Amino acid sequence: MNGPRTAFLKRKEEELRWKLASLPEELKEWRERAQKANSLEKNHSQIGRLSLQIEGLQSMVMVELDKAVKGGELWLRAENLEKKALIVHTLWDQFRSRLSLRLVSPFDTYLALADAYARECYVSVYRCLNKIASDQLCPAPLVTFDHQVSPWMKPEAGAAESDGQDGMLLTAQQFQDALEQLPLTLIGLPWSYITYLPHIALLAHEVGHAIERSAQLTKPLDQAIADAKLGDEKRRAAWQDWRKEVFADWYGCAMGGPAFVRSLVDHLANDEAQIARQTRPHQNGSWTAYPTAPVRVLLACHTLRDMGFKTEADDIVGAWSDAYPQNQLQAFSSDFDAIVNGFRSVLDLKQAEYGSYSPPIMNAAVMVTNTYRQGGKLAKTAPKPARAYVTAARLLMQGPPTAVPVQALWQLLRQHHLESRPAGVAGAPAAGAPAAEAPAPVDLLAKTLFANVDADPGSQT
Numbered sequence: 001m002n003g004p005r006t007a008f009l010k011r012k013e014e015e016l017r018w019k020l021a022s023l024p025e026e027l028k029e030w031r032e033r034a035q036k037a038n039s040l041e042k043n044h045s046q047i048g049r050l051s052l053q054i055e056g057l058q059s060m061v062m063v064e065l066d067k068a069v070k071g072g073e074l075w076l077r078a079e080n081l082e083k084k085a086l087i088v089h090t091l092w093d094q095f096r097s098r099l100s101l102r103l104v105s106p107f108d109t110y111l112a113l114a115d116a117y118a119r120e121c122y123v124s125v126y127r128c129l130n131k132i133a134s135d136q137l138c139p140a141p142l143v144t145f146d147h148q149v150s151p152w153m154k155p156e157a158g159a160a161e162s163d164g165q166d167g168m169l170l171t172a173q174q175f176q177d178a179l180e181q182l183p184l185t186l187i188g189l190p191w192s193y194i195t196y197l198p199h200i201a202l203l204a205h206e207v208g209h210a211i212e213r214s215a216q217l218t219k220p221l222d223q224a225i226a227d228a229k230l231g232d233e234k235r236r237a238a239w240q241d242w243r244k245e246v247f248a249d250w251y252g253c254a255m256g257g258p259a260f261v262r263s264l265v266d267h268l269a270n271d272e273a274q275i276a277r278q279t280r281p282h283q284n285g286s287w288t289a290y291p292t293a294p295v296r297v298l299l300a301c302h303t304l305r306d307m308g309f310k311t312e313a314d315d316i317v318g319a320w321s322d323a324y325p326q327n328q329l330q331a332f333s334s335d336f337d338a339i340v341n342g343f344r345s346v347l348d349l350k351q352a353e354y355g356s357y358s359p360p361i362m363n364a365a366v367m368v369t370n371t372y373r374q375g376g377k378l379a380k381t382a383p384k385p386a387r388a389y390v391t392a393a394r395l396l397m398q399g400p401p402t403a404v405p406v407q408a409l410w411q412l413l414r415q416h417h418l419e420s421r422p423a424g425v426a427g428a429p430a431a432g433a434p435a436a437e438a439p440a441p442v443d444l445l446a447k448t449l450f451a452n453v454d455a456d457p458g459s460q461t
Contacts, residue, residue, distance in 0.1 A: 208251030
């Protein structure tokens with residue numbers, strides 16, 4: 001009798017060890033793939049950081065398996081160990097599927113440019129605010145596609161979305177909490193944007209949300225609005241409710257420049273009567289999280305002027321005012337200086353070290369645009385800033401050449417970025433990639449992910 005039972009027990013142990021071995025092998029392959037010159041190269045440090053966290057979780061499950069075998073409790077713990085292994089895979093799959101797109105055309109060129117754009121809007125500011133030395137790696141967001149109609153910064157639970165019932169291993173909140181503990185921020189764009197390159201610029205708004213969270217700016221920004229010298233105290237409640245989205249718009253303007261504002265305007269444009277009705281949406285008198293479209297557009301253009309792009313701002317305001325002459329909240333325009341000054345008291349993006357949108361970026365975009373309009377080609381040894389490519393995509397749409405469809409030129413922009421970008425790890429010091437980082441602690445992450453499983457005493461069947 002002991003023989004068959006022992007055999008079943010041994011096979012269960014071997015089965016669990018094989019299942020647990022699959023993920024470390026896969027993560028090793030991802031790290032090796034990212035070291036090569038391909039569309040994953042700039043994600044090398046992101047993959048390294050993530051894989052160390054995932055491997056840390058996997059090691060905890062392996063240790064638990066060893067203890068169960070040694071203590072003669074394998075049958076008691078086997079089902080829970082398998083659940084934990086599946087949870088680790090589920091967490092990694094949130095990134096596995098997104099990284100895989102970077103190896104497939106046409107997603108490779110688009111996501112490479114989108115990632116680079118997000119880095120330009122994020123890394124310099126994050127490095128300054130968190131006092132990361134120039135010889136150290138700096139984290140950056142990872143851009144992904146999603147089914148939502150608007151870009152987003154906060155990742156969804158995806159496959160783990162549930163209320164924890166019906167045998168699901170994680171609740172949506174547990175999964176969200178786990179994602180927020182990982183050393184990587186996901187920023188999403190709608191799938192449909194793959195064929196509309198100028199709207200990559202909207203990532204600048206989402207990076208603003210990411211910077212607020214990662215640099216812990218919420219309290220000082222809230223205080224800045226509380227202290228702002230407004231023309232009418234009655235308007236403060238609105239600005240306080242709008243604060244997060246207004247800050248992200250302001251950040252997007254400063255980092256994305258005129259191309260961001262034009263994409264924001266296109267995103268907000270609607271039927272004239274619908275825009276004219278926008279005022280205080282809630283019957284109880286409260287304000288929504290977003291200002292009305294006219295307030296957002298006019299504040300964005302106010303910020304453009306403040307950043308030195310008066311001509312572009314005046315052009316956008318003129319076109320918007322002609323299309324939408326009514327603004328129910330016109331009085332709020334008198335608060336713009338106070339709001340912008342309040343944000344600048346916390347984060348002065350006019351300082352050069354923050355890497356805000358500047359005339360050299362615009363000049364590079366104009367050069368690229370003129371080259372393509374004249375039927376020329378860009379040298380593969382002359383990379384441009386990601387924000388210049390996105391700005392050029394917008395300029396080409398405003399005045400496309402007649403001989404070539406603008407979509408074909410957008411594809412050339414994407415391809416040139418991928419082919420011309422310098423080798424090396426994004427965010428690494430100039431000398432090259434730094435040494436491998438030590439694994440980060442995963443105790444809190446494990447507690448978040450495994451809470452439901454640990455609360456279950458396990459199957460005795």
